[in-house]
Amino acid sequence: MAKFADAIRDRRKSRQRRLGFGAAAEEPQPSMLVGTIGVVEGADFCLALSDEDIAAAESGDVDLWGTRVDALTPENVASAKDRGAAFVSFEVDGARADSMLDDEIDYVVRLADLRIEEADARALGSLRPAELAVEVDFPVSLSTILGLRRLAMFASSPMGVKCPVDISSGDIEALRDSGVAVFVLGPDASADDVAAVKGRIADLPERKSKRDEDAQPLIPTMRAGGDNGTEEG
Numbered sequence: 001m002a003k004f005a006d007a008i009r010d011r012r013k014s015r016q017r018r019l020g021f022g023a024a025a026e027e028p029q030p031s032m033l034v035g036t037i038g039v040v041e042g043a044d045f046c047l048a049l050s051d052e053d054i055a056a057a058e059s060g061d062v063d064l065w066g067t068r069v070d071a072l073t074p075e076n077v078a079s080a081k082d083r084g085a086a087f088v089s090f091e092v093d094g095a096r097a098d099s100m101l102d103d104e105i106d107y108v109v110r111l112a113d114l115r116i117e118e119a120d121a122r123a124l125g126s127l128r129p130a131e132l133a134v135e136v137d138f139p140v141s142l143s144t145i146l147g148l149r150r151l152a153m154f155a156s157s158p159m160g161v162k163c164p165v166d167i168s169s170g171d172i173e174a175l176r177d178s179g180v181a182v183f184v185l186g187p188d189a190s191a192d193d194v195a196a197v198k199g200r201i202a203d204l205p206e207r208k209s210k211r212d213e214d215a216q217p218l219i220p221t222m223r224a225g226g227d228n229g230t231e232e233g
Helices: 003-013 051-059 074-082 118-126 142-155 169-176 191-202 210-214
Strands: 033-037 045-048 065-068 087-091 106-111 131-134 159-163 180-185
Touching (some): 003 033, 003 131, 003 180, 065 106, 074 087, 118 142, 131 142, 131 180, 142 169, 180 191
Parallel strands (some): 065 087, 106 131, 131 159, 159 180
16 A cells, blocks of 8 residues: 555544643544645645646655556556656556556546446455545535445545536535545646635534444333333333
């Protein structure tokens, strides 16, 4: 596992609000990575789609960046790694199996459709990609949320989506709670846009604990002979 996967994992594990007393309390922290296409100040990472983007990432001393390849081959992976990329993004069709043997770089699998067979999703997850990049429409529909949750349940891999700079807090929360851990803003995003999205993420309510999710209300059981004809079980 290389540093892009580590960054996703660490951010997801971090608490959005660290409790403290008085002035010692820390500011809320975003629980998701926010990246950009191209280099933008304040982004957690950048995705390079062109040679110009790669050159900017190299010259700008960007710590975390990756590139999209048309076909996943050992040569493309080696080239990206040599230039400093932390991950490569690719589609399954046309990808060579021996291209994923290097464990010093991460792999982001691009999916054109959320609706894939359960067996395929489980097999894809077994490859342990750093991220599954999926396409969603905004505002996010309930059908999309169900598709994301189904994919997350079967693949057990973090998901990422490209989102608009004005994404709502409601959409962010729904996506976060459905397994999305990475947002990518478009090439026109500014540093202020990145900061605004990060702020909305940090201000979200914390996820419910599993105990809260599993809690069920106690329902009185109707039994003969109890007070007023009822008796709590």
